[in-house]
Amino acid sequence: MSIPSSKLAGKKVVILGGTSGFGFATAQAAANAGAQVVIASRSQANVEKALAALPKSVTGATLDVTDEAALERFFAGLNRLDHLVVTAGDTAPAFNPTTQQARQAFEVRFWGIYLSSKIAAPHIRPGGSITLTNGIVAIRPWKGWALTSAIAGAVESLTRGLALDLAPVRVNAVCAGMVKTPLWSGMTDEQREAMYADTASKLPAGRIGEPEDIAETYLYLMQSGFTTGQVVVIDGGAVIA
Numbered sequence: 001m002s003i004p005s006s007k008l009a010g011k012k013v014v015i016l017g018g019t020s021g022f023g024f025a026t027a028q029a030a031a032n033a034g035a036q037v038v039i040a041s042r043s044q045a046n047v048e049k050a051l052a053a054l055p056k057s058v059t060g061a062t063l064d065v066t067d068e069a070a071l072e073r074f075f076a077g078l079n080r081l082d083h084l085v086v087t088a089g090d091t092a093p094a095f096n097p098t099t100q101q102a103r104q105a106f107e108v109r110f111w112g113i114y115l116s117s118k119i120a121a122p123h124i125r126p127g128g129s130i131t132l133t134n135g136i137v138a139i140r141p142w143k144g145w146a147l148t149s150a151i152a153g154a155v156e157s158l159t160r161g162l163a164l165d166l167a168p169v170r171v172n173a174v175c176a177g178m179v180k181t182p183l184w185s186g187m188t189d190e191q192r193e194a195m196y197a198d199t200a201s202k203l204p205a206g207r208i209g210e211p212e213d214i215a216e217t218y219l220y221l222m223q224s225g226f227t228t229g230q231v232v233v234i235d236g237g238a239v240i241a
């Protein structure tokens, strides 16, 4: 079934984390579907670089999703929006993080999502939505990644809870498997390519995901007016492999 892209035409779509990876691909796809897209992330340089590569209609702002006062100012200054997408995120430290690192790891991927959703909701027009971001470690942990699994599990439950608390705003989450994005740029090229090849060899889909694969799911959840409280897995079959 094809989804008419015109459902996003003229809608204001705000993407926190829209300067890279999932968010950037979603900004591109939403702008191509006729939405009025606003991207935001912490670094002005990243915002400018992303805007230079996106359609001219896209605008940008610098914003840290952990800064409550900045979020209040940002959404108050937007003059309403239709859809919020939160892809802002990082990787949590794996294998024996200190207690301080473990607590800190919740800042962006849990508290950033929580604050953004709560603060944005009153500014969302009728029929609008919030789409959050998660990973399949919520369902299928990797050895050494207990902390990341816990954050992802919390985001999954938060999605269902917020769908009730913030209704009639719809709240859903995209739950991704491994995808080729700058998130993995901290590894050497050799390590990263070996990880991609090893993962791809085990996936029913036979390849690693691309950001554009994941963007389709954000677009679906924004447009599907009868879907709320859902966590949609898009992982090339990783969970069943």
Ligand SMILES: NC(=O)c1ccc[n+]([C@@H]2O[C@H](COP(=O)([O-])OP(=O)(O)OC[C@H]3O[C@@H](n4cnc5c(N)ncnc54)[C@H](OP(=O)(O)O)[C@@H]3O)[C@@H](O)[C@H]2O)c1
Residues within 6 Å of the ligand: 016, 017, 018, 019, 020, 021, 022, 023, 040, 041, 042, 043, 044, 046, 047, 063, 064, 065, 066, 087, 088, 089, 090, 091, 108, 109, 112, 133, 134, 135, 136, 175, 176, 177, 178, 179, 180, 181, 182, 183, 184
């Ligand atoms: N890629 C994967 O394989 C994968 C799989 C499953 C789940 N995920 C999760 O999906 C999310 C997005 O991943 P991605 O691959 O798109 O990552 P990415 O390419 O590294 O993009 C992350 C984006 O978040 C922004 N950001 C980080 N901290 C922020 C903050 N405090 N406030 C505002 N913006 C912030 C970054 O820009 P600035 O640095 O300019 O702030 C960047 O635009 C992450 O939570 C990641 O853990 C990724």
